[in-house]
Amino acid sequence: MSAIAAPLKKTLNVALIQLSAGFDKAKNLNHFKTHILKAIGESKNKLDLVVLPECFNSPYSVSEFRNYAETIPDGETTQFLSAIAKEHQIFLVGGSIPELDKTNDKIYNTSVTFDPQGKIVGKHRKAHLFDIDIKGGITFKESITLTGGDKATVYDLDGFGKVGLGICYDIRFPELAQIAARSPNDSFAMIYPGAFNTTTGPLHWHLLARARAIDNQIYTIVCSPARDLNSGYHAYGHSLVVDPYGKIIAEAGEGEEIVYAQLDPELITKVRQGIPINYQRRFDIYNNVVDGATVSDV
Numbered sequence: 001m002s003a004i005a006a007p008l009k010k011t012l013n014v015a016l017i018q019l020s021a022g023f024d025k026a027k028n029l030n031h032f033k034t035h036i037l038k039a040i041g042e043s044k045n046k047l048d049l050v051v052l053p054e055c056f057n058s059p060y061s062v063s064e065f066r067n068y069a070e071t072i073p074d075g076e077t078t079q080f081l082s083a084i085a086k087e088h089q090i091f092l093v094g095g096s097i098p099e100l101d102k103t104n105d106k107i108y109n110t111s112v113t114f115d116p117q118g119k120i121v122g123k124h125r126k127a128h129l130f131d132i133d134i135k136g137g138i139t140f141k142e143s144i145t146l147t148g149g150d151k152a153t154v155y156d157l158d159g160f161g162k163v164g165l166g167i168c169y170d171i172r173f174p175e176l177a178q179i180a181a182r183s184p185n186d187s188f189a190m191i192y193p194g195a196f197n198t199t200t201g202p203l204h205w206h207l208l209a210r211a212r213a214i215d216n217q218i219y220t221i222v223c224s225p226a227r228d229l230n231s232g233y234h235a236y237g238h239s240l241v242v243d244p245y246g247k248i249i250a251e252a253g254e255g256e257e258i259v260y261a262q263l264d265p266e267l268i269t270k271v272r273q274g275i276p277i278n279y280q281r282r283f284d285i286y287n288n289v290v291d292g293a294t295v296s297d298v
């Protein structure tokens with residue numbers, strides 16, 4: 001058995017900013033800035049990382065994505081977030097925004113992460129678009145106006161270690177988290193800006209966040225908008241941080257709230273020593289999972 005690597009190198013203090021967003025982009029940006037500063041001022045530990053929700057600068061609406069779309073990195077929101085990260089010396093996961101790619105005129109649901117110098121260190125385009133139709137529940141079809149990204153995303157939070165990033169519906173596909181958590185990437189967390197809804201949220205939100213943590217023995221961070229019953233989309237809320245045991249260590253309610261958590265560098269190693277699934281995997285059985293594995297016929 002080889003030594004267990006320590007994916008998280010030191011304690012990380014994180015805040016999740018759960019707010020709703022309306023039609024006024026400038027108002028949305030300022031609302032988030034006020035609360036980022038509030039989190040920095042109120043946190044009892046110096047904050048290292050702040051996470052925003054999916055579609056934090058615009059309504060979450062298929063018919064509005066193009067109206068709010070911006071280019072990255074020169075668009076207004078990217079510049080705005082970069083300046084905040086730099087001024088306050090934090091890593092900032094900028095939720096997600098509708099991104100216009102001028103090279104193909106397509107719109108993506110994109111998350112950008114900044115380092116404490118304001119530099120972009122990670123960019124993820126939502127890979128799995130939220131197209132669902134639950135009779136009597138919710139129908140939503142992002143693919144009417146959005147295009148899916150074509151990559152898993154892993155990047156380094158310098159000094160702490162690596163993280164993987166997915167956006168909302170991406171959490172239903174365990175492969176992105178596996179890619180991030182396993183060697184050679186060895187991430188300590190998956191971060192998901194997300195906006196589950198009031199039909200699937202109560203059923204699946206906590207379970208999926210906990211499942212990704214347990215599958216991979218990493219932290220999972222999921223940040224939702226606050227629920228606004230006057231908007232066209234009722235977000236579930238309940239932003240969460242889950243530890244590598246699958247235990248919820250911080251959780252918001254449904255309204256506007258900031259939640260704080262401290263990620264312990266020793267816990268991942270401890271969990272992996274106690275439940276050593278990393279060394280017990282049977283790749284000889286499931287290495288063909290993409291093409292269709294051979295199953296026993298007896």
Ligand SMILES: NC(=O)CCC(=O)C(=O)O
Nearest residue numbers: 130168169195196197200
């Ligand atoms: N914004 C989203 O991707 C929503 C995903 C969701 O609600 C789900 O059930 O999955």
